[in-house]
Amino acid sequence: MGVRKxxxxxxxxxxxxxxxxxxxxxxxxxxxxxxxxxxxxxxKVAAVYTVPVEQQWVSRIHTALKAAEARGDIEYxxxxxxxxxxxxxxxxxxxxxxxxxxxxxxxxxERAARAVAKDYPKTAFVLGSSFKPQEPNFxxxxxxxxxxxxxxxxxAGGMTKSNIIGMVGGYPIPEVNRLMNAxxxxxxxxxxxxxxxxxxxxxxxxPPKAKEAAFAMIDRGADVMYxxxxxxxxxxxERKILAIGNVINTQPQYPDTVVASAxxxxxxxxxxxxxxxxxxTYKAEDYGPYSRMAYKGSSLAPLGTFESKVPAELKAKxxxxxxxxxxxxxxxxxxxxxxxxxx
Amino acid sequence: MDxxxxxxxxLVSAAFWTAVLRIATPYVLGTLGxxxxxxxxxLNLGIEGIMxxxxxxxxxxxxxxxGLWAGVLAAAACGALLGLLHAALTVPLGLSQxxxxxGVTLLGTSLSYFVYRLVLPQASTPPTIxxxxxxxxxxxxxxxxxxxxxxxxxxxxxxxxxxxxVGLAVRMVGENPAAxxxxxxxxxxxxxxxxxxxxxxxxLAGAFLTLSAFNAFxxxxxNGRGWICIALVVFASWRPGKALVGALLFAVFDALxxxxxxxxxxxxxxxxxxxxxxxxxxxxxxxxxRRASYPRALMIPYRKGER
Numbered sequence: 259m260g261v262r263k264x265x266x267x268x269x270x271x272x273x274x275x276x277x278x279x280x281x282x283x284x285x286x287x288x289x290x291x292x293x294x295x296x297x298x299x300x301x302k303v304a305a306v307y308t309v310p311v312e313q314q315w316v317s318r319i320h321t322a323l324k325a326a327e328a329r330g331d332i333e334y335x336x337x338x339x340x341x342x343x344x345x346x347x348x349x350x351x352x353x354x355x356x357x358x359x360x361x362x363x364x365x366x367x368e369r370a371a372r373a374v375a376k377d378y379p380k381t382a383f384v385l386g387s388s389f390k391p392q393e394p395n396f397x398x399x400x401x402x403x404x405x406x407x408x409x410x411x412x413x414a415g416g417m418t419k420s421n422i423i424g425m426v427g428g429y430p431i432p433e434v435n436r437l438m439n440a441x442x443x444x445x446x447x448x449x450x451x452x453x454x455x456x457x458x459x460x461x462x463x464x465p466p467k468a469k470e471a472a473f474a475m476i477d478r479g480a481d482v483m484y485x486x487x488x489x490x491x492x493x494x495x496e497r498k499i500l501a502i503g504n505v506i507n508t509q510p511q512y513p514d515t516v517v518a519s520a521x522x523x524x525x526x527x528x529x530x531x532x533x534x535x536x537x538x539t540y541k542a543e544d545y546g547p548y549s550r551m552a553y554k555g556s557s558l559a560p561l562g563t564f565e566s567k568v569p570a571e572l573k574a575k576x577x578x579x580x581x582x583x584x585x586x587x588x589x590x591x592x593x594x595x596x597x598x599x600x601x
Numbered sequence: 602m603d604x605x606x607x608x609x610x611x612l613v614s615a616a617f618w619t620a621v622l623r624i625a626t627p628y629v630l631g632t633l634g635x636x637x638x639x640x641x642x643x644l645n646l647g648i649e650g651i652m653x654x655x656x657x658x659x660x661x662x663x664x665x666x667x668g669l670w671a672g673v674l675a676a677a678a679c680g681a682l683l684g685l686l687h688a689a690l691t692v693p694l695g696l697s698q699x700x701x702x703x704g705v706t707l708l709g710t711s712l713s714y715f716v717y718r719l720v721l722p723q724a725s726t727p728p729t730i731x732x733x734x735x736x737x738x739x740x741x742x743x744x745x746x747x748x749x750x751x752x753x754x755x756x757x758x759x760x761x762x763x764x765x766x767v768g769l770a771v772r773m774v775g776e777n778p779a780a781x782x783x784x785x786x787x788x789x790x791x792x793x794x795x796x797x798x799x800x801x802x803x804x805l806a807g808a809f810l811t812l813s814a815f816n817a818f819x820x821x822x823x824n825g826r827g828w829i830c831i832a833l834v835v836f837a838s839w840r841p842g843k844a845l846v847g848a849l850l851f852a853v854f855d856a857l858x859x860x861x862x863x864x865x866x867x868x869x870x871x872x873x874x875x876x877x878x879x880x881x882x883x884x885x886x887x888x889x890x891r892r893a894s895y896p897r898a899l900m901i902p903y904r905k906g907e908r
Contacts, residue, residue: 455863458871462821
């Protein structure tokens with residue numbers, strides 16, 4: 259009895275809080291959310307990352323936001339290495355703190371992140387997600403960089419002498435699979451004889467293990483490695499074979515190893531969202547297309563140190579495909595299925 | 602039949618055994634470290650955090666201009682310090698060894714990243730160092746020096762534990778601290794010393810990851826290797842020689858799954874292969890642990906004069 263009673267007394271203040279909130283909501287109903295009425299001066303932008311900002315994927319968002327900050331467009335705050343279990347709290351904290359635009363990655367916290375967006379309709383959310391946007395304020399983006407991945411695949415297919423290409427991934431999630439599949443399609447286009455070795459290490463951050471997986475492939479004859487994880491290019495460098503970079507350009511670190519990289523640029527996405535909130539035209543939207551080559555959201559990195567080492571004929575083929583993609587005449591297939599070894 | 606033939610091909614290749622020794626090294630060092638702690642009666646669940654701190658401290662020392670061996674020493678010293686913290690809480694104060702150990706793990710991992718970020722606030726691609734290079738030896742012997750340190754440690758620790766007075770004393774405080782006390786031994790000092798020495802070895806296991814296996818520090822790179830070491834100690838029945846066997850066995854399974862996964866990738870889901878080393882280890886543990894004789898005073902705090 260006593261317990262139930264105390265439960266009831268506990269409920270009372272919560273009810274009055276709710277009632278208070280309702281009154282406030284009614285009072286505020288006349289005012290439009292920030293993203294619907296435009297913002298003068300610097301926009302307050304926050305980002306919530308589940309991994310350190312060095313991580314390739316997240317670093318692209320961070321870099322784009324840092325650039326916007328340097329231009330004086332935004333005030334930028336960020337939290338890194340946030341556990342998925344803590345993600346919702348940090349989102350709420352930023353929303354409560356008056357951040358007008360929040361970037362992040364919703365992959366492992368879809369439901370919670372979407373609930374937060376509902377609770378804070380005055381804040382604009384732009385999160386990495388494999389799903390659809392949610393009205394009125396939850397936009398999505400993703401690394402749709404299958405086009406340059408296809409082009410790097412063509413280069414890999416043309417550069418391999420053993421006709422065996424090794425691919426080491428973290429987990430076979432759509433974000434990884436679609437790039438691997440596009441890469442494989444590209445390699446097969448220029449070299450139908452090419453075979454693939456595929457393995458996943460079950461971790462995003464275990465470079466020693468990624469390196470071991472790469473060594474195992476090189477022992478089986480792979481002479482070009484698709485470096486989806488840190489550690490793979492290191493194995494390729496040690497064994498003096500070639501590697502293809504992904505998301506970021508790693509050629510400066512491995513000048514004699516990394517032939518080409520498929521780059522992701524978050525600037526078009528980030529700048530578009532910032533401009534929309536500032537202008538008061540922001541709405542829930544799929545920002546995915548802005549990671550495409552046509553919007554400069556992705557690109558094939560310059561061949562750099564390999565400019566003279568890649569055969570001219572191959573370079574011409576890649577160049578032609580690149581032009582076709584940019585002109586909208588060639589569509590790279592988006593295939594999110596798990597890639598498998600073909601030998 | 603095809604699979605059997607390729608399996609044999611893998612097992613006789615030198616490259617496979619090179620990989621096995623390389624993968625086994627952190628497990629050998631970590632298991633020996635845990636073994637010393639437990640032999641003295643203290644369970645050290647701080648291992649995962651101590652390995653992370655060792656990985657960071659060793660790497661950071663080299664990155665700041667120190668030599669590779671200076672990095673190894675710095676890692677060991679940092680490990681010993683965290684060990685001292687664990688021992689101070691669990692030995693004289695007699696706190697729960699489980700809770701304290703988990704606390705040390707949380708502290709070690711967070712502290713590592715905190716220090717890393719303080720020193721390197723500019724986030725970019727993780728900076729690298731020039732790590733230990735494999736020695737110019739034929740076949741599977743072409744390993745980095747730390748692998749040989751690990752192998753030498755197995756012999757050294759077996760010798761110290763079973764052939765020297767200090768080894769006898771360490772084993773005694775783990776079996777029957779009251780009897781050790783009656784012999785005039787200082788149980789508290791022996792246990793603290795053993796935990797510090799064991800933790801230094803765990804830190805070396807972490808340092809191997811950043812100074813030999815790879816050349817940069819990542820927040821999560823220890824990735825559960827410490828927990829495997831805890832299980833390997835049981836597998837080894839608290840004996841250094843068997844610890845080496847256990848670590849090698851786990852490494853064989855891991856090196857094998859990496860190769861089998863790409864070979865028959867289309868047949869079985871990749872997760873099955875990732876599970877393989879763990880499943881086989883559990884199986885081995887079940888078979889071996891029945892006969893394991895654990896240190897009698899493991900996890901029992903010693904209070905002077907208590908009956």
